[in-house]
Amino acid sequence: MKSLKENFQKAHIVIIGSGIIGKFNALELSELGFKVTIIDPTELQNSSYAALGLLMGNIYQKRRGRSWNLRKQSIELWPQWITFLQKFNSALNIEKPLIQLTTNEEKFKKLEKFIYENNDQNLRILERDSIFIKNINKAFQTKNIKGIISFKDGRINPFSLLQTLDKYLKHKKINFSKEEIIKIRKSNNQWISTTRNNENIQSDMVILCNSLKAIDLIDNLSHNITLKPVLGQAMEIVVNDGEVDLLSLPKQFNINGKNIIPKSKNNLIIGSTDEYSTKPEENTFEKLTNFLDKKPNWLMKGKISKKWYGIRSRPDGEPSPIMKNLEDGLIICTGFYKNGILLAPACSKWVANEIKNYFS
Numbered sequence: 001m002k003s004l005k006e007n008f009q010k011a012h013i014v015i016i017g018s019g020i021i022g023k024f025n026a027l028e029l030s031e032l033g034f035k036v037t038i039i040d041p042t043e044l045q046n047s048s049y050a051a052l053g054l055l056m057g058n059i060y061q062k063r064r065g066r067s068w069n070l071r072k073q074s075i076e077l078w079p080q081w082i083t084f085l086q087k088f089n090s091a092l093n094i095e096k097p098l099i100q101l102t103t104n105e106e107k108f109k110k111l112e113k114f115i116y117e118n119n120d121q122n123l124r125i126l127e128r129d130s131i132f133i134k135n136i137n138k139a140f141q142t143k144n145i146k147g148i149i150s151f152k153d154g155r156i157n158p159f160s161l162l163q164t165l166d167k168y169l170k171h172k173k174i175n176f177s178k179e180e181i182i183k184i185r186k187s188n189n190q191w192i193s194t195t196r197n198n199e200n201i202q203s204d205m206v207i208l209c210n211s212l213k214a215i216d217l218i219d220n221l222s223h224n225i226t227l228k229p230v231l232g233q234a235m236e237i238v239v240n241d242g243e244v245d246l247l248s249l250p251k252q253f254n255i256n257g258k259n260i261i262p263k264s265k266n267n268l269i270i271g272s273t274d275e276y277s278t279k280p281e282e283n284t285f286e287k288l289t290n291f292l293d294k295k296p297n298w299l300m301k302g303k304i305s306k307k308w309y310g311i312r313s314r315p316d317g318e319p320s321p322i323m324k325n326l327e328d329g330l331i332i333c334t335g336f337y338k339n340g341i342l343l344a345p346a347c348s349k350w351v352a353n354e355i356k357n358y359f360s
Contacts, residue, residue, distance in 0.1 A: 011359055014039060014193055014203040016181050016217070017210030019048035020158070020340045021333055021347055023165040025207055028348035029355065030172045037175040037201065039193065040210070047211060048340060050232045050310025052259050052271045053158040054252060055342045058122055059100055059150040061114045067319060070346045075152060077345035082156075088171065089164040096154035099132060099253035101147035103292065108146045115148060122152040135248045136255075141296045145255065155252045155261065156341060177201070184217050184330070191329055205329045205358065207351060211313040214334045223326055226316040227335050229278045233309035234271030235288055236263070241298035258291040267305070273312060273338040280309045312337055323350055329358065 011034055015022045018040035026036045040046065057075040062068060078094065085092050102108050115125050126133050126147050133145055169176070179195035184206055186192070193201040208214040212227050239246065246262040253260055261269040270288045281287060284307055289299055315322050315335040321343060322335040331354060333347055 011035065011204045012037065012202070013205045013207065013355070014191065014201060015207045015209055016040070016184075016193070017046070017208065017214070017334070018176075019046040019209065019211070020051070020162065020165075020344050021048075021336060022207075022209035023162070023169065024344040024348045025209060025333065025351050026169060026174055027165060028352045030169075030174060032352060032356070034355070035175075037177060037203065038169070039177045039179060039181055039201070041178050041180040047232065047310035047312045048158060048162060050234065050308055050312075051158040051338075051341055052234060052261060052269065053156045053161065053341050054098065054254075054259055055094065055153050055155060056098065056100075056339070057150075057342055058120065058152040059098060059148065061110070063118060065319075070321075070343050071339075073346040073349065074343050077349065078156075081345055085161075085164050085168065088167040089160065092156070092160055092164050094154045094156055095251045097149050097151045097250075098153035098155070099126065099147060099149045099250050101126070101133070101136070101145045101253060101255045103142070103144050103146075103256060111148045122150060124149050124151075132250065136250070136253065139244050139246070139249060139296065140255075140292060140299075141294070142292060158341060161341065181217065186327075186329065189329075205331070205355060208330075208332045209334055211334055212311065214313075214332055218326060218330075218332065223324075223332075225322060225324075225332070227313040227322075228276055228316050230273055230312045230314045230337060231275040231277045231280060231309060232271065232273040232312050232338060233275075233280050233284060233288070233307070234259075234269055235284055235307035236267060236269050236305050237289075237299070237302040238305045239266050239268070239298050239302045241301060244296070244298045256291040258288060278311055280307075312340070321347065323347060325354055331355075 013034050013036050015038045018038050030036050057071040060071050115123050126149050128146050181193045182196050183194040191203050191206045215225050245265050246268050247265050249262045259271050313335045314337040320335050320337040323333050
């Protein structure tokens, strides 16, 4: 009888989609010995390149159900994966802590209740006089910001993570195709992925990680999956004003739904995911900087040095993400909304277990 490892080494798995989820699945499966091919015609335009890399795990307020279980598992797995990936990029790390702030008293009361009910030593309430908020209040010229801090959550630089994964995949000689798959079908226990150029790629399994386009490749009458487009957008602002030193602020924080990441003394990134749309509006600066009643002068005078966006997908009518065994040898793993980086370890672990069971 053949060993499982022999089965794994002989099996060929096609992953359609090369974002964080696709690449993380390739990483986990190649470590198990599978032959993996990643297929994606638009690698540099996928939504992972619009991610800010914030890991909102422990700070998540609904501490039950599938979503919390996935977050909890990823929170535990990420430090192990960082240690593993540091062999390919010693600078890769999780910047901690993560701060969530609001000027809304009702929202603050909910955050306060969440902290008291969970009694988690990694979470703490931040009153307006907290030392963690002092420099934020000073920089943004406000007095009514309050919130919570999570010492277990933080941020992974998404560009650094993608580059590190690419380095690993190159080291493992993972096959990569820039063809576009327009159809998949099963024939004699093999999956046939057909490209736009009418080339057929044969594999034992197919994993769909290609966001909105995943549903174009499946029989919707059988599987009834609907995904909505969600626009994630961000901009980098240059501030030429001596009255503020952005490096005096925490490394990453959120005010009223907008994520803020100071990069240097004069540069910061602001981003959010909050539109069911596929195209950013013209007034990106106003939209992303309107998170307080009044903007400080330095922010009003700031100039956009760079802006970018990406289309994420969110399931319609069911929880995010979609992780399902659609039929023998076909898995869908998409619809992560804004939690792709956070949930990548738990997702790839689930996929790996499904595939191991399939070949057992």
